[in-house]
Amino acid sequence: MDTLQCTVSDCGVPVILRADMNSVERWDGIGVERRMRLQCLSPYSRKGSGVILCQKDGQWKTDILCGFEFQGHFYRFHSEATTWEGAKARCNSFGGYLVELDTGNERDWIFTTFIAPNFRQEDCQKFYDCGSWTGGRVRDGELTFVWSRGGNPIGNNLWYDGQPNNNGDDQDCVELTRQSGLLNDRGCLTPNAFICEWDP
Known part of the structure; x- marks a missing residue:
């Protein structure tokens, strides 16, 4: 059986404040379309789509914000x-x-x-x-x-x-x-x- 190996994209490991990198789905980890979907750490709520995209310039782009709702x-x-x-x-x-x-x-x-x-x-x-x-x-x-x-x-x-x-x-x-x-x-x-x- 083949072993799958993850590689870091040219954008590097994303660092998103209060986001949970453990919430990355399998398809995200494979790097389909060079994007990942994240959730916010508990007890934070998410604003935005949760998608982060590795752009051609090597920078992550996202609209995710983790905070509180009232x-x-x-x-x-x-x-x-x-x-x-x-x-x-x-x-x-x-x-x-x-x-x-x-x-x-x-x-x-x-x-x-x-x-x-x-x-x-x-x-x-x-x-x-x-x-x-x-x-x-x-x-x-x-x-x-x-x-x-x-x-x-x-x-x-x-x-x-x-x-x-x-x-x-x-x-x-x-x-x-x-x-x-x-x-x-x-x-x-x-x-x-x-x-x-x-x-x-």
């Missing part, structure tokens, strides 16, 4: 700290946008799913320590905070007491804080984690 929307937490603009650009590069909290229920779910598990309480002594960027920002030429993608004003019930306060006259962006689970205005150049969101 009320029809898809979310992904990024722990690498960056500025508000950097976070917005990263979310846009994945086809999403910085999270916009439409309700208290959504805020509570985001806090429980992403903020609390990723920041230790003892590392976050002040209410503004350990924040994650949201899509909130001051509307140009005004003192009104709005969601940057939709343009809707941010509800007063989402803010920490006394916020927004524009301390130092340079707090034009909005973070969700670990200490309170509420919003705080912050300087846009502050390095923070961030959360991306996708519509259904």
Whole structure:
């Protein structure tokens, strides 16, 4: 009986964040059409087809994202700290946008799913320590905070007491804080984690 041997394609072994390489099917492993189909690791949900394709230039191309779903929307937490603009650009590069909290229920779910598990309480002594960027920002030429993608004003019930306060006259962006689970205005150049969101 012949022994089958797998060979790595000219694209190399794919590395897809939170994807399960053990979910590759037999036909995928053979390299039919130079593509594979992946699933996301538990407990993540998949957005996209799950197909990754080895292109002629030797690079893998995929539309797979692994994250969490809530009320029809898809979310992904990024722990690498960056500025508000950097976070917005990263979310846009994945086809999403910085999270916009439409309700208290959504805020509570985001806090429980992403903020609390990723920041230790003892590392976050002040209410503004350990924040994650949201899509909130001051509307140009005004003192009104709005969601940057939709343009809707941010509800007063989402803010920490006394916020927004524009301390130092340079707090034009909005973070969700670990200490309170509420919003705080912050300087846009502050390095923070961030959360991306996708519509259904």
